[in-house]
Amino acid sequence: MLKYNSKEILDYVIKCRRYLHTIPELGLDLPKTREFVINELDNFKNIKYTKNKKDSGIIAFINGKKKDNKDNKKIIALRADMDALPIKEDTDFEYKSCSNNMHACGHDAHTAILLGACKILNDNADEFSGTVRFLFQTGEEIGKGAKIMIEENALKDVNAIFAVHVGSFAPDTPNGVFIIQEGPIMAxxxxxxxxxxxxxxxxxxxxxxxxxxxxxxxxxxxxxxxxxxxxxxxxxxxxxxxxxxxxxxxxxxxxxxxxxxxxxxxxxxxxxxxxxxxxxxxxxxxxxxxxxxxxxxxxxxCTTLNDAEITNNIKNTAETIFSKEAVWNKYYKPSMGGEDFSYYLREVKGCFALFSTITEKNIPNHNSKFEINEEKLNMPSELMANWAFDFLK
Missing domain, CATH: 3.30.70.360 (Alpha-Beta Plaits)
Structure with a gap:
């Protein structure tokens, strides 16, 4: 089993997320965001990375060091999008945006969550074999970032891929609950x-x-x-x-x-x-x-279509490390919104899960007052890392 302190992961994710929230950048060119992510990756001794040539994307990876299975050639990918929206923020947070752009869709949290998964797997490199690839992607809001990642060989030899999106997609879904559902999840x-x-x-x-x-x-x-x-x-x-x-x-x-x-x-x-x-x-x-x-x-x-096998594996991991209550037990009516993670799923089997960060105000994504509940942001990091561990076994 992977060893980590959930409180430490939560604190780390919140710290990263709040800094990223102050420097929202648009499209494919995210110099400040890339610099921050690279500085964090440099602190992880077991994680290497390459920089995309066509945008500010980063492809990081960790090779497990467990010696009893040196021939494990499995590769899985975990993805986060990093770009923001051209929206003027209308909140009172101390860490509010310093520009006319805003992380109004939670991509600051996604990037921080993936860094949290990096931290867990970096500290547990001796516990698994195989390779985990971390995709820090640009341009989701303009439908171009995933395509560039694929052109940069982010999916080369990848067996499965997973990503999480935060927000208040289902208003009756409590904070800290995952929606993990096979089939179409977004249009x-x-x-x-x-x-x-x-x-x-x-x-x-x-x-x-x-x-x-x-x-x-x-x-x-x-x-x-x-x-x-x-x-x-x-x-x-x-x-x-x-x-x-x-x-x-x-x-x-x-x-x-x-x-x-x-x-x-x-x-x-x-x-x-x-x-x-x-x-x-x-x-x-x-x-x-x-x-x-x-x-x-x-x-x-294109349609974001979750693979049944991978989706059920991720659901089982979530229920094992948290509880059955951590996964929504009702049918989620797929969103008519779009997501360029769909391009990865067209190439590799995988799953796009939703994670409720709903607050009392229940403000939707892409809103100038958008906010997320940070209290359980460690959970997506833990799920990503543990599913990677389970899959590579």
């Missing part, structure tokens, strides 16, 4: 941009032009009918067209209209079919009305 997330081209003219003489506003109305209605008439009703599919731009005057038919929205599903095959039909139907409608259209799909995440 695919895509941005859709439809550019409709017609021919502008005076509103008094519509026959002299090609009206992209009328075309856009037909396309909007037509795309919703794909969901109701071409996809099984048991599938969850959302198409929200949230922005439409076109025209400059009340009596002028414009040349173009642009529509933007988002697509969410829990099934990657359904997602692929839906995008294919969106492109086909939009072009058919616009062509039938003598116009044209272009469609861009910007992918942020």
């Amino acid at each position: 695919s997330t895509d941005k859709i941009i439809i550019k409709i081209k017609g021919k502008g003219t005076h509103g008094a003489y519509p026959q002299a032009g090609i009206d992209p506003i009328i075309m856009s109305a037909e396309i909007i209605n037509g795309l919703q009918s794909i969901i109701t008439r071409e996809i099984e009703s048991s599938e969850t599919v959302i198409l929200s067209l949230c922005k439409i731009s076109g025209g400059s005057a009340f009596n002028i038919i414009p040349d173009t209209v642009e529509i933007e929205g988002t697509i969410r599903t829990f099934n990657n095959d359904v997602r692929d079919f839906f995008i294919k039909r969106i492109k086909e139907k939009s072009k058919l409608i616009s062509n039938s009305m003598l116009g044209e259209c272009e469609i861009d799909i910007i992918e942020y995440a």
Whole structure:
């Protein structure tokens, strides 16, 4: 069994998290965050690391030193995202953000939690064989960090991967309780941009032009009918067209209209079919009305799909080291939010768990007043480390 002091781990995680909270950085370039993580890793004698070439990501690793199984070639990966959001913080914490950015999604806690797991495994290197890889990832909020990690060979020869996300996803889930559930846990997330081209003219003489506003109305209605008439009703599919731009005057038919929205599903095959039909139907409608259209799909995440075997293993570890009450015993309705951890799960079997850090205020993620309950932040670190130990055995 791994040996550690839970209070020491908690204090360490809170210390790291609060410092990271003061220096939120956006996107792929996180110089201050990277410097802090590297300084911490340098304190762990058994942990080595490499720096990504394409961003501020870090791939750290520890090779177990247990001598009775030198041939153990198993590799598991533990991941934390490090980037923040362009939100001005509206809290009174002493450690509040020093800039106009904010860790409003808990990534400061994720990074600190993974450092906590590093600390536990560093101190127990003689107790296991095999390799644990620690992925400190950038750019989750923009859907690019995981892809870069994969390009940097973060998943090379990895057998399984695990990550934890903090927050108040299920309002009735008490603080300090994990949601560990197989199957889809978060939705695919895509941005859709439809550019409709017609021919502008005076509103008094519509026959002299090609009206992209009328075309856009037909396309909007037509795309919703794909969901109701071409996809099984048991599938969850959302198409929200949230922005439409076109025209400059009340009596002028414009040349173009642009529509933007988002697509969410829990099934990657359904997602692929839906995008294919969106492109086909939009072009058919616009062509039938003598116009044209272009469609861009910007992918942020595919479906976050938890492997049954790995998920159950992690659940068993959590119940063993904590208690059965530490794992939510009710069905969690998967979130329509997206997560780029899904790209790892497309390559390697693994699990994305949720950990309730709910406070009395119950403020959701991505909010300027977002806060987390720190009282049990040692638990995700302990779960990561112990699951790694169990899996490598």
